[in-house]
Every structure is written in C-alpha cells, then in structure tokens.
Amino acid sequence: MELVKIYECLCDLTRLRVLNVLAQGPLCVCHFQEVLREPQVKISKHLAYLRTRGLVECERQGNWMIYELPAKLSPELKRNLACLQDCARETPAFQKDLARLRKLGPAEAVAAIADGRGCGCEPPAKTSSRSTAPARARRS
Amino acid sequence: MELVKIYECLCDLTRLRVLNVLAQGPLCVCHFQEVLREPQVKISKHLAYLRTRGLVECERQGNWMIYELPAKLSPELKRNLACLQDCARETPAFQKDLARLRKLGPAEAVAAIADGRGCGCEPPAKTSSRSTAPARARRS
C-alpha cells in the first residue's frame, strides 16, 4: 500500500524537518546539519531512509551530496507534502529551520548546484582553499 | 510535536482504513469487523491506539461501543484527514471498505445512535431477541 509507506516516512520529526526544508530546494548534508542542528549520522541515516523509499533523490557534487525532492511525485505524495507544508507554516519549529536556511545565504547568492560556488559549509574561521563546493539552489 | 503524532497514527494500514470508514459516520466495533474483514482484537487494539491519541472518541451503547471522529479537530488533523480521503478516493482497497459499509444498510435505514434500532451485527441466522442495538449513523 503506497499510502502507508508515505506516512511511515512522515512519522519521524527529523524526516518531517528534512522534507520541509527540501521543499525550498536542493541541499547538501552539511547544510542540513546547520539548519536542523542535528548530528551528521542522524541526518545521513534519515536521508538514506527517505532515499530508499523514493521520497528524495541525491546527486554527488565532488565531496558533497546534494539531496532534492524527485522531479516527479506521485499524486498521493504531492498532496501529502503540500499538506505537510500547510501545517509546517503554522508550526514555529519548522519556521525556525526555514529561518536558518535563509541565513545560509541570501536568495540571490543561492548558487546553482551544477556549477560549484561558495558553500559556507566549513566551520567558522578557516580559510578554505578548495575551489568546488555545493550550494543552495533556486526554488524548484 | 503534534504533527508527528498524527502521522504515527496514519502509518498503519488498518488505522487508515478505520479512519477512512469513520469519516462516513460513527460505527460500532462489530461493524468494523464486517467492513474491514479483520479480527476483533486487531480492530479493537487499533481503535484503542487512536483513542489514546485523541483521533477518535467512543461512547457506550449497551453492549456496543460506538466510535466516531471527534467533533472538534485540530487544523492539522482536519487537513490530514481530508488529504487521506482525497487519496483514499483513488485507492480501490479503501473504496471496497466503503462499499461494504454501504451494504450494511441503505442510507435511509442508517439509524441514529442515541435511539437503538436494528444493528445487523449478529451472525447470519439467529433470531436475536435483544431490543437495544447500535447502528450506523448519519454523516457527520
């Protein structure tokens, strides 16, 4: 039963937060860590959970893994994700995540994924000399 | 987190079917058994699960327990139940339940809960001499 699988994916807070954030556009794991303020293992495992069930897709970008919602969603899934966002709009916790997401960089600086630009992933003070990096993406 | 609790309630097929059926109106356990074709323990336990989480309410009616959706639903819950029904409308399994529900008695014969009338709960051939009985109710 397709529907139950969807709800199984939705019945964990971390995954709800992940999906809520992802609805704004693709994101890499390190950004998830910053936005959700959760340890890497946790994020990574929940993303894997969602991936194996087809709720998210990912693409490698050098060292970074960029996660995003699938381009094509089943009607049920689309409906439920919309419903989730409706609810999240009125829930402070989810809004805080979105606020932190926005702080990662102004919407304009939100670079494309395909072409690597500044990421902001690296810890506070550290002159990173690396060239390629992931980024937040434009709204889907 | 309110939302997660809701999804936890929705991530089991039996409970989804229960809620889908309940959206049509109050129902007693024995009718659930007929409609869902599931054993009594299963039905009863899932109803208890939903009850402790506030997704359903129940009221005793002689020997029968009448379950129904709460009159007042939180916005999140209302939205999600609506979403569930949208999805269920396109899912054969759920429609079959509704078909069996309708077969329990024509919509007109669907008696009020408060005043006991014919139930149809009792097994095939058995002249029940009991007077009070539960019934399906009008749409909420």
Place this chain on the structure above:
DNA sequence: GATCCATATTCCCGCGAAGGAATACGAATT
C-alpha cells in the same frame, strides 16, 4: 446470580526503527 454477548486487555513473540560510536568510503588536495 448465572449466562451471554460485544468489546477490551494482557501476555507473548518477532521485528524494525531510532540513536550513537566507531569505522568505511570516495573525491579532492597536497
């Protein structure tokens, strides 16, 4: 008060999921 019925609860089992620590992996840099 004994019995019958509809329903609830208890006891059992097996399973899968969540979380964390440690470790593995793959790409890029040096």
Place this chain on the structure above:
DNA sequence: AATTCGTATTCCTTCGCGGGAATATGGATC
C-alpha cells in the same frame, strides 16, 4: 601515496509496535 574532508555504513542497544491466543470486563438478559 598520504591526508583531509564530507558523507555513508556498520554494529550495538533500546524501545515501541503489530499480531494472535487467551482471558478479563461490563452491560444486558434470563
């Protein structure tokens, strides 16, 4: 080749859930 960095996976433990069998409960009937 070795290191670094971002991320994934493994191993472990704990916990709650789903299912079924058996039993309990509570109201109604006799």
